[in-house]
Amino acid sequence: MKSPIAFVLIITIAILGAIVVNLMSTVSPALAFAAGAVISGIACLYAPQATVTVATKEEEPPQSKTIYVGNLPYRANENDVKSLFGEYGEVFAVRLMKDKRTGKRRGFGFVVMAAAHADDAIDALNNNVYGERTLKVREANDPKKREHS
Template identity: 60%
Template sequence: MKLSNQNLIPILAIAVGGGILFTILPLPSGLAFALGAIAVGFALPYFTSSQSKSSQVDNSQSSKTLYVGNLPYRANENEVKKLFSEYGEVFAVRLMKDKRTGKRRGFGFVVINSKDADHAIEQLNNKEYGQRTLKVREANEPKNGDSSEIR
């Protein structure tokens, strides 16, 4: 189980409170530690379940990756982000470059809020941008083929 900062604060509060409580009672340190661990074990599911419910509400930031083709070679990430930001929340832009020359290849990928993806595709597909007609669609999943198989 991965602990976030929101989960860590109640655990620390329980640990400190348990430490104070068990130092007042005349218990050996090993037994006090064991009782504190048991108390945290019982309290932890309560805190994590209440935190996960609230994070499900806040976790509306799902995203989709869009393929953007036929980009002008002079376009950069900031310009493409600005273009797509008009139609939704953009999380990332990645324009592809040739490995040998470092020049842009005229296509890339935009990670956008899933709520806004269909609207952005509808508005930007076949739109003129930099004297070129953009091709925008939802990106395919990357292929997981092992490069050693291709010879």
């Protein structure tokens, strides 16, 4: 047996063959099913084999990277951070964290930008002074990639 799909295909063709043969003649349903199974088995031997390729996320290079930005001035907004990182490449999104209770900014956030330019932005902006504060910039931790020990 080559694959589960081939098995299902053979059974389906056999049942359809049995119905057609049974309608066209006075042959018993069991004999019609057997004839359909033999015919579909022969057809599957000579049919071209289909190959299914499944692409996984790990095989493709990431199109974007998420960057952690810490020690931001509290008055900085999303547009300010977007234009700061925009000097180094395309910025897709900026998310600055706020306190749930007060709604005030917490001084850190995340920037999603093109993967090709993310490392340049990290190198240029890490430990750089912005708004009288020294930024901490690095690639954000991916919880899926953390090792559990």
